[in-house]
Amino acid sequence: MRSSEELKKHTTADDFSRKRIRPDQWEKFCVCVCVCLAHRQKFSLARGHTSWKATPCVAPKPPDPLLCLLRKILRHLVFLRAFPRRSKLKWDHFNLTYKILSFPKNFISRSQTRKGLATAFRMWSDVTPFSFREVPPSKASDLKIGFYSINHTDCVESDIHQCFDGTTGELAHAFFPQNGEIHFDDHEYWILGKTRFSWKKGVWLTDLVHIAAHEIGHALGLMHSHDPNALMHLNATLTGKDRISQDEMWGIYWLYGCKDRHHICPSWARKGFCKSRPKFMKKHCPYSCNFCVEFPFPTVPPTAPPPRMKTRIIPEGRNVTFRCGQKIIHKKGKVSWYKEKELLEYSYPGYLYLDNDHMSIIANVINEGTYTCVVKKNAKILTTYSWRVKLKH
Structure with missing residues (x-):
């Protein structure tokens, strides 16, 4: 997941997952986009153009958005060559375990890190059939989480595993099932709370829960979304959306099917539980409540500002x-x-x-x-x- 401002305007590999571009056309599309971007970047640099607005000297300068997009599309191209069938990139069970292999060194404590990750996992377990349980690092697990420096694991040798780039830029990335790895940039300043710029430290403080929830979506098999209201939007740090939307739910249903988890669900639906207990029913009985095709979340009015x-x-x-x-x-x-x-x-x-x-x-x-x-x-x-x-x- 990136922090750059302009990437939301461009096409992503989510076009493939939603079948707007046929699989046999995707490689040609990527090559064309990459060539066009390369020419556009050369032209822009020759004329001295840049799409980034000035930032104070204490704030890190964001990476060039066109080069970021170029690298991202190339990684998707290599990835789709290696894994041509997206339907295979999913888990075969719903009770997933995770372990934390390394913790961040900046700003946030181990207990806060555990709390933030647990909150992000709970966002998904509340609205999907999945459950998540932390296990000790010495035990086998489905998901493996770590906070790493720029050069980590096999990023130098791999075509689809990008190295980190210091503060801002690449914040985190995750691998599709059933790899299960989720990596966070250890150079970032992670917090529990809304992402904001700190004048005192001169850096961006990044919301761990928000970024972790986005990366968990990838680890479950979801690609990026074009919906600006979606948590899985390519640049959700800019849109600020930190709730799982209908778009993510449809993605989960497409991968894993929309099925009731209990045989008694039709009876509960007839008794009116879909309206009286929507949170419980959308997790356990989405089919009986028509949550597969209808928006399952009640509309919540915005929180009023505090007095004065x-x-x-x-x-x-x-x-x-x-x-x-x-x-x-x-x-x-x-x-x-x-x-x-x-x-x-x-x-x-x-x-x-x-x-x-x-x-x-x-x-x-x-x-x-x-x-x-x-x-x-x-x-x-x-x-x-x-x-x-x-x-x-």
């Missing part, structure tokens, strides 16, 4: 200033500014400016998020204000 929070939708590049209760500050309160609960201690020229009772930012993808000012006198909190900043697209 304002949402600001701002055009990219505009300077915006937030002021924190001047009347309260006159009572000699101390003001602290936070982004996503992380203390902001310094100004960053051209991006963020702090001046006690007010803060100014330049609206861009790095500065999106929730900002809070807290006014304290001694240990007492006098007031708080929050602003949620979103880019206007």
Whole structure:
């Protein structure tokens, strides 16, 4: 899974899995796309073009999106030559085990890593027939998880196994059944929580649960999706979708069939359990409840912002200033500014400016998020204000 911004606009190997391109046409299609991209890249570089917007000096520069796509399509081409029948790339049992062979060295603890991975597996077990259980590293398992540096396992010699590239870029990758390997880039700063940029550390903090859930989908046999609302979208880090959608469910049904797990399912459906217990029934009785063809998830209204929070939708590049209760500050309160609960201690020229009772930012993808000012006198909190900043697209 990549963090780059432009890849979502291009065709992926998911076209093959959905039969928009016939298998006998796929190789010619890949070669044509690769040649076109190579010519386009040469032309763009000759004219000095780039599709990436400027980032602060402390933020890692993203890799060129065209070269990323070129490498990805070539890997899919080699992969489809080696495994021409996608229908064989699936598990023959639903009770899967996994083990963690190595843990991340940056930022996140072992216990948090285990918790995050368990949460990602639970996202899939809640809505599919699969169950997942962790076993010790010394025991055999279906799935093998590890956090690795740039050159890991056989990535140098392999045509379909890409090496990692340091922070950002390639975040993780997984292998189709029944290989079962899931690799994470150990140079990333993994967290439990929403992916965001940390001014304090000068790096992106990446949501482990979100990325792990995406890679588990690959390990179950799913390819990338064109649906921007899907967890399995090629660049789900950009779309921000962290829930399993109907698109993933149809992919699982296509691979493993849409079947009831209990003979009593038709009786439960007649008693109205499909509506009264949808979460249980979509896992155990999808056929009897028509979840194979209908959207199985209830529509959940968006969570209301907490009290005293304002949402600001701002055009990219505009300077915006937030002021924190001047009347309260006159009572000699101390003001602290936070982004996503992380203390902001310094100004960053051209991006963020702090001046006690007010803060100014330049609206861009790095500065999106929730900002809070807290006014304290001694240990007492006098007031708080929050602003949620979103880019206007």
